[in-house]
Amino acid sequence: MIGKMDLDGTWELHPVAEFSSLWWSEEAPDEGWVQQEMPGQWQELDSFSRYAGKMVYRRNFSFVPEKDRIYRLAIGGVFYKYRVYLNNYALGGREGYFCPTTFNITPYLRAENQLILEVESPGKNADGTTPPVLTGIFADHPNFPEGFNPGGLWRPVCILSSGSAYIERWHLRTEELDGDEAVLKLQTEVYAARELELMVQLQLTPNNFDGQSFRQEFVLKLEKGTNPLQKSFRLQGIRPWQTWDRGRPYLYRTTLTLKAADQTWDEKECRFGIRTFTFDNFIPCLNGRRLLVKGSNYLPSALYLSKVGPEDYQAEIALLQKSHQNMVRCYQHLEKAEFYQAMDEAGILVWQDFPIPAGYSFTNLTGILQQVEEMFNLLSNHPSVAIWALSNHSGYEGEQSGRLGIDFRQQVKKLAQHLNELDPSRPVIPLSGWRPGQAVADTGFNLQYPEEIFKFNQYRRGFRQRYIRFVSWFGRTALGSAEPDAEARARSQRQQAETLRFYIDRLRFHKYKPTGGMLFFCFRALTPGLSWSVVDEWGEPRDSFATVVLCYRPVYVFALLPQEQYRIGTLFQTPICFSNDRAQEAQTAVLVKARLTDPRGQLVWKEQWELKPKPDEETRILGEVSVMLMVKGTYRLNLSWVDQGETIENLYQITAG
Template sequence: MYYAALNDNWQIRPLSEFSHGIYPRNDDGWLPAIVPAHWQQLPGLETHSGKVVYRCRFPYSKPADSIPDERYWLRINGVFYYRHTYFNGVDLGAHEGYFEPTEHDITALLRTHNTLIIEIDCPDEHNKVGKRMITGVFSHWDCFDPQANPGGIWLPVELHRSGPVRLHHARLRTEHCDAHLAQLRFALDLDATQATPIQIEISFAPLTFHGETQIFTLQRRLRSGTQTVAGLLKLREPRRWWTHDLGQPDLYQVTVRIWLNGILSDEQSFAYGVRTFELRDWIPHLNGERFLVKGNNYPPGDMRIATMNRERAERDLALARDCHMNMLRVHAHIDHPAFYDAADAAGILLWQDFPLQWLYRPEVLPAARHQARAMVRLLGNHPSIAIWCMHNEAIHLEDTADESLAARLRTYQSAFIFSWNRDVMDVQLKKIVEEEDPTRPVVRSSGEPDVPYVRTGTDAHAYFGWYRTYGTLADGEAVRARFPSNLRFVTEFGAQSFPNLESSLRFMPDPLDEAAIKRLVERHGLQADIMSAWYPWRQAKSLAEVIELSQNYQAELNRFYIDRLRYHKYRPTGGIIAFLFVDPYPAVLWSVIDYWRVPKRSYYALRDCFRPQYVFTLIEPRTFTIGEAIDLPIYAVNDAREPLVGARLTIRLCDPTDSELATVIRYLDLPADSLATEIDRLRLTPIRAGDYTIELRLSGAGPEFINRYRLTVVATGEMKTQ
């Protein structure tokens, strides 16, 4: 049971070496600290990395409502990264890991005046291909602030109290559910001072709907010490949790109470959604119902993750819902607890990555095994979490902007031959998580390509049209035709773009000069040379022109991928997850929303591409020649649970002078959750060079929607791929 948060009277002291919990009692050398926060948020520590010690002095007096044999617990919810805790001079032990809460029984140590000491070490990772901290994107990524160190106490430190039996954690998972009955398995992690009989009460109270509260009462006998009590419950006529596009994300308030001789010894309460999720050959099914995943990669809501809260998380999830997304991939990190609660309420599924990004030294394996299990136990009650993934791109990568031959060869070798991280560590982690949670799919590592007769891949990453290592969009089309299994579930694609003008001016000049570009490369993520390979942004005369070029290219590239993946819906595509949703700090990245949550043009373009009812064409990514016969197939798809009846599609084809060459009107009737269906097929034989336009206007299916495509015609001999 919660008692008090230790939010006040914190001090901090940067160190070169620890003193095993023994520090001067006076205030010399100590600075005022904020908890929770990152130490780089504090004056004088803006660039500090490595070692610090925190100190908190607080009073204690026995509360008036104390119960017999009361126990007190120090709960530390989250610290980057290594920590050692001392309470009133007593060593409480060391801990590694930034997201796993720990609890210490301090009943016998509490005094009228108390001193808590926490020694913390969060060094920078200098060996990027042999990292040693399981911090994922907080220590190494192409989208993180290179000057930021996450060190600090980033979640609250609390005092809890209980009776003789402490309920450390209550876990639930849905093994089966339909409209009539849900079978739930519970596991309660308990700590008892002595062998004793207890009564367990588990109640399910409707949180988002009206209905009866169902209460389950069980009798158990405990032995002394820590143990887990498990069993099965059958919930009658459950209200199931759905994504926002399939139904309502209905939740129960679950309360677990431990009674000892008629006295409440401890309790916990949390929101819970009853639902099942499966991947059947990478086609997702929620509560047995097939659907198409549409989403984006979610970085830390802020690289200063301690600053996130429920309100900020809800704003991000509202932007995702408005963009017709039903899944976010929590990219190579564990996010703030408020984010998971908000995702449950918003009806957004989460692909949850374990915090492994690129390569780690073998010595991390014991810590990784422990923390993988901790991740599942910490987050497993959230209905929003649908998929566990153990590693992002377990390949040799130091800097994605480095496209030298040597860098490519190292990457190819680790991707296709052998990677200890993927082939040893990730295999073990996958097995641990499957044992811990058999109700969710577990992916060994994200971004493993499927190569016939060599290996069965996982989800795919596709950066054709951005990284030259991948190649052009035409190269992507060749891969799509030859290796269709890589279309099953795509979890990364995209291009960088500048934020809108007002946001860009917060951290760059107008116009850009070479010094400013260099700073953007070094400090704000810009991959300038790669961007220059696709369009001449350096020749732009103003920052506004640079922004327009980059956002237009990003929007067109995202649509290129989504059109093809929606064409392959369920044949074999089950998921479309772009990269990236928001900027975690002021930067020039792959995001469609900037750090200040201002949507880019590419956000609105993505929203159009993810509409439930969508019309599109597939045009080869190249220029065409005069006199060439060009087929223009027109497709429509409906992802909604209801049929589409009587929608009007107007197809308009114009030449380079905007003169109308053809107008076709079709009325659409599509079944619920339809596959992509060819509605018409136009043929264009151009007689002049220039840009031709195909306009698709859909009305009668929500707000009117217009999709415009351009194809470029040149004289014979001038054709080129894109």
């Protein structure tokens, strides 16, 4: 009895100064309408390339409703808020671009129908300020071009049909995990059009492996309206979901079905992974074992999310895995459902930001709480989603926000408390990266250039080490393809690479003592201009990408240069460090060689070590270079090692003069 009718395809759009009943009446003007294929965003059209404000959307369709069925209009997502009308009946509205919503349209359907949406996505105010909208990075962020506006129906629209009851929402989470045994908890809300009794069936079937299936069944007596259900149950013989660098991301095709009289009235499906994720003093623990997080801040793949497809996500996943990343931070935005599905399948963790801007004015706390709940409803069944963060102040945002007001902090903490009550299975960070002096969360560092970057070392000593427990923002800007001078562009990207290596070396040195993770800014660019990214706007790696590939390797040998330039006659000393993130018990020996040559190419120091790596060990110091720099010019410290048959090199340059 379940069914679906897509309402994507060609819609009509008309910009308006104000909404009125005129647009959903017979007197609506015929001129001025523009057609667009949905899902879509209006600035994709040349005629609206700089438009921001109000837009009326219209679609006519035929339909033949059947008896004893419930029909719902499902709107997947609209930038930024809207009201919807079917055949002149007001169904309701929603604020929040990522919030999927359904409306019961059973009483209003006819053979011929007209659907109207009043959509508003405001631009800047007359005084140049940004309106109070929860669109995160899409609202006046420097990564987006001037005049950008994401307005439109960016997610699918359809009609869903079911029997006399349907699933409003459902959540499945792992409460306990011990080897191949787990306790899962199901929470769901079922709407019934009348009093009735039905069977609820939960089925878990291996999706990407051969293994055991599981089924749970419950008889549910329903009253008219919304009926909650909570059930916990123990499963034996499960396979836990892992990140790709730790094992396999085992997924179960999980279906929740409502059945009555041998008929399926409604069904929901997801790919579920059984796993636990916790923080121990900001050291991540996946399935009870420590995990060093290495990743990046993730910006949208394109200016207009409506046109991003699964193939785009797969191309990015290939680069993420090539560069040994096991987490991305969905930076100041929520992505499409296909993104999270791809991360589930790839075994890449997601740190999920809520898109509340710094210093936001809480004039409608109830509405914001509703959007927090919608984020949870949308993403809670994805095993890749590991961390919630409410307000991001780690990098650019930290510079803009200055000192946060007490009221803002208190309101954000209320949001975090509410989210934690909804989802006790994930860490919730209220104020991410806010002020390095406040060691209550992760931190971000915007020290980019040689004259300032070594100030970071003050956070590596004494009590200040708590500020590098989890560094969620670091990096450097570099010129993009818009720069016509190829030499300047290459030099800029080399400097960006050196900054990334500077931070990664020091954070890996402090692995678990106290550092639990690092996320550089950022993975991909949106425009060809100046940016922090290591992948350009076309999805092609920049020069700095190779440095991430090197520095995020599971087995990595590096040096900690105490400064960038030295005087002639200075005693140069630096430790040679070995980091191993592989968790397997049995690992092959690693041969490490170190050579220092002077500006004339003469060898002035060398050493080698043969190591037996320990599983996921803390970083160890192999030895120390100690050489007097007596020749003006560039010394070269070459570190090489053989890892699983591959020879790797890490080259440092030391300038004396």
